[in-house]
Amino acid sequence: MIPIANPRIDRKEKQSVLEVMDSGMLASGSYVNEFENNFSSYIGTEYGIATTSGTTGLHVALKAAGIEEGDKVLTTPFTFIASSNSILYCGAEPVFVDVRPDTFNIDPEKMREKLKEDPDIQAVVIVHLYGLACDMDPIMEIVDEYNLILVEDSAQAHGAVYKGKKVGTFGDTAAFSFYPTKNMTTGEGGMVLTDDQEIVETARLLIQHGSPERYKHEILGYNYRMTNIAAAIGLRQLEKLPDFNQKRKENACFLTENLKELDWLETPYVPDDREHVFHQYTVKVENRDQFISYLEENEIGYGIYYPRPAYKQPLYKKLGYDFYELPVSESLCQQVVSLPVHPALSKGDLEKIVEVVKKFNK
C-alpha cells in the first residue's frame, strides 16, 4: 500500500526530543520561543504564537482579531470543518460563499455579491486549500473596500506563495497546523502569526488563561500552549520544510506530466502567479466511486477532501445552515480525489501510481 500521507521523522527530531526530556522543561520552554521566532521569520511576520493545534490556533486568531458574538463572517464550505467551527467558537455566524471550480478556493466575485447583499458582514476567513494560495489581489481589494477583518486559514499552506509573498502575511492574522499529515509536523500543534501588536498581546493572553502574570487573570482564556517537546520536533521539521515542499512540487510535476493527457481526469491547476506547495495533489474525476475502489484494489492510498460542504454536515444542519446551495462546492465534493504526493514517495511509488491510474478502465 502506498499511503496518502507519511510523516518523515529521523534522528534529528528524536535527538531534540531527548534533549527536552533531559532538560526537565516539558511544557513551556526555550524551544517554544525559538520555534515561534523561526517559523514567523520563515513565513515573514513579526510575531508567532505557538498553540496546541491548528484548530486552537484558528480560534485564538479569530478572537484576537476581534471577531465577536453575533458577527457575520464570510468563508468557504469546501474545507476541513475547523475553518467554520472556529467561527462558531466565537459565537459568530459563518456566511458561506462558493469556491472557484479551477482553484478550489473562495471566489472573490461571490464574496463581493454576498457583501452587497449583506452589509453587516465584518470579517472573512479564507483557506489556502491543498497548498494553493487564494486569489489575493481581488481579495485584498474587497477587504480594503469593505473594511473587513481578514484571517487566513493557512493550515495546508506552509510556504505557499502568491506573487512573491508567502501566505500567512496578507491578513490581520493567520493560523497554521502542524498535524502529522501537513507539510511539516509537531505531532499536534499550531501557530498564530501576525504583525499586529494588539493581536499578539490578546493571543498570548488567550492561550494562557488570560494571564499576563502568574495567578492574575484578566480575560476568559484557555490552555492552548504548545509543549516544549512539540516545539523541539517543529524546529527540526522547519529546517526540512523547504526540501519537503520542493519534493512535493517535483512529485506533483511528475504526476501532472504523466496524467494530463487523460480525458477523464483533470490534473490540478496552478496559476502562473502562485507557488503551490501541494499539501494535497487533488484531481477531478467523473465516476469517483469506481475509481477509488480500483485504487484500493491496486494498493494506492487516496483521500477525499472533502466529501460534503460544511453546511451539509449534521452539526450545521441542526444549526439551520442547510438552506445553502453552492453548486461548485457541491459538485467538487462529488468529484475530487487526492493521490499520494508526500516527500516519502520513491520514484518507484510515483511510477506505480501513474501506471495504475492510466490503466483505469472508466
Ligand SMILES: *Cc1c(COP(=O)(O)O)cnc(C)c1O
Ligand atoms: C488541518 C486543518 C485545520 C486544523 O488543524 P489541526 O491541527 O488538525 O487542528 C484547519 N483548517 C484546515 C484547512 C486544515 O486542513
